[in-house]
């Protein structure tokens with residue numbers, strides 16, 4: 203069960219958003235390529251997802267990835 207702190211952290215990351223590393227256009231979560239320069243966002247999205255997971259674990263969940 204997520205704590206309020208974890209939820210807050212994820213929302214912060216979400217609203218922080220992403221921007222295209224090529225042209226600086228803002229990226230909406232769920233888009234797979236830049237509407238401006240057609241850059242592939244897979245790497246960006248993976249990085250973003252990693253930040254979300256890290257945010258979740260800030261409150262302490264050391265067991266992630268070792269089931």
Ligand SMILES: [Zn+2]
Pocket residue numbers: 222223224225226227236237238239240241
């Ligand atoms: Zn772009």
